[in-house]
Amino acid sequence: MTGKCNRCGECCKVIPILLKGIAPETKEWLMARGAKEDTNQGYLLIPHVCQQLIENAGEITCAIHDTDQYPLACARYHGFGHFYKPEGCGYLKV
Ligand code: SF4
Numbered sequence: 235m236t237g238k239c240n241r242c243g244e245c246c247k248v249i250p251i252l253l254k255g256i257a258p259e260t261k262e263w264l265m266a267r268g269a270k271e272d273t274n275q276g277y278l279l280i281p282h283v284c285q286q287l288i289e290n291a292g293e294i295t296c297a298i299h300d301t302d303q304y305p306l307a308c309a310r311y312h313g314f315g316h317f318y319k320p321e322g323c324g325y326l327k328v
C-alpha cells in the first residue's frame with residue numbers, strides 16, 4: 235500500500251458498504267435517506283460522524299484510541315486490502 239494517513243478524520247464521518255453486496259431495494263432505501271454512491275471505489279456511503287471523533291482547533295483525534303473500546307475495524311482499517319478512501323485521504327496520494 236502506498237501513501238500514509240494524514241489524520242484528516244474523513245473516514246470517521248462515513249459508513250462505507252460495498253456496493254456489490256447490497257440488494258437494489260436496500261440501496262434505493264438508503265439513497266432516499268442520504269446515502270451516496272462512489273462507483274469508482276465501489277461503495278455506498280452512509281453519512282455518519284462517529285461520536286468518538288474530536289475536532290479541536292484543527293486537531294483531529296479519537297476519544298477512544300488506545301483504549302480497550304477502540305473498534306477492531308478502526309485498528310485494522312489500513313490493513314484491509316480494499317478499504318474506502320475518502321477525498322483527501324493520504325492513501326489516495328500515490
Ligand atoms: S472510533 Fe475513533 S477511529 Fe474509529 S471511527 Fe470513531 S473516531 Fe474514527
Ligand code: SF4
Nearest residue numbers: 239240243245323324
Ligand atoms: S481518510 Fe485516510 S488520511 Fe484521513 S484519517 Fe482516514 S485513513 Fe487517515
